[in-house]
Amino acid sequence: MHIVIATVGTRGDAQPYVALGKVLLTRGHRITLATHEDHRELAESNGLGFRSVGGSFRALMESSSGRRWLESGGSIRRYLKALRDTFVPVAERWLGEFDAALADADAVLVHSASSSATCVAHARKLPYVVISPFPCLPSGELSTGLPEIPFVMPWLNRVLYGVGIDQLWKIGAKEMERYRARRGVVDPRLPLWRDQVKRGVPHVHLFSDHVLPRPKDWPACSEVTGYCFLDAPSTWQPPPALVAFLAATPTPIYIGFGSMTGMKPELLAGITREALRISKQRAVIGMGWGGIRGFDGSSDVFLIDDVPHEWLLPRVAAVVHHCGAGTTAAALRASRPSVAVPFFADQPTWARILHTLGTAPPPIQKVDLTARRLAAAITRATSDPRLAARAAAIGAAIRAESGAERAADRILHHLGAR
Secondary structure (H helix, E strand, O other): OEEEEEOOOOHHHOHHHHHHHHHHHHOOOEEEEEEOHHHHHHHHOOOOEEEEOOOOHHHHHHOHHHHHHHOOOOOHHHHHHHHHHHHHHHHHHHHHHHHHHOOOOOEEEEEOOOHHHHHHHHHOOOOEEEEEOOOOOOOOOOOOOOOOOOOOHHHHHHHHHHHHHHHHHOOOHHHHHHHHHHOOOOOOOOOHHHHHHHHOOOEEEOOOOOOOOOOOOOOOOEEEOOOOOOOOOOOOOOOHHHHHHHHOOOOOEEEEOOOOOOOOHHHHHHHHHHHHHHHOOOEEEEOOOOOOOOOOOEOOEEEEOOOOHHHHHHHOOOEEEOOOHHHHHHHHHOOOOEEEOOOOOOHHHHHHHHHHHOOOOOOOOHHHOOHHHHHHHHHHHHHOHHHHHHHHHHHHHHHOOOHHHHHHHHHHHHHOOO
């Protein structure tokens, strides 16, 4: 069976799917990753086929509209406007490229955030499974971040979550309508994600139920199978200078915000530098796609571009991050306390979960980020034995799972294959 995995986004939206694809390869299937050119090497170096869709996501995030989107997390209105400004202009192109990428597929695994790929799979009448690294369906058990109102909040959480997904699916809706018309497909009366739930399209969530148990009010078509981790190649070797920096005392922390620095990377760097000074910490700094700028190498700071999290994070004292699904999973697997600085999208959800689990101090929203607040959170993350104990316990449970194998089992079951 030729299975095409269709996804859009950053490395965190591709790496778990490559890990899953490798397992499916061992089951005798042909696997192709259809995504941005940024992830070609990741796919091909792990034995998967590759089809380029959507150009460079990194370039899109570094555009003026992309950076405005990254900075918009404090306002729903600005978030949706920036989202439209960034993705509507490319919607037609992405639909055409996904249409070509899925042309010879026998089945499709589609990222829950990729409405273009979902639209194409649906229009082509291909069997498909929605796979998601974050909770992609509404639930009363998933907080929207509003103040708790007894008896009302579960209902309100579910409604607001659903309305939010509706708004996201409206991005590129006209382009998707034109595409379906060209293929002679009748538009679903409901937003496609609601139509999928109604039809029982399988939704496989790639995170651990030790971190977020499957909500009891989710539809029967949804399940939680565990994280899909991709280990570094056996031939990979760390830079000797990094090994020496990690070996020195005190043990450094890791600070990385991925592609999330937005319009003001120098400001974020300045806050981070000052927080390190106040907390008297050494740090490995992940530069990331967003180009966190304003750091000079020093005896207390080591700058890196791309080092596998599965190698690095077990060797640091704590992880300061934006709570993307991939970094959150890696920090938990490494049994390291986190300092959560969420920006937008699913990141506030993961930040709240980390605090609820007892592996992180209360999250610091980006709009509230100051050097003193960040320093205080870093100090607690590196000194509170309760955080360390919880992180150790949850990490052990996650490392005992076989998330990619379990996800492959369920997906092939849904597709009627072995």
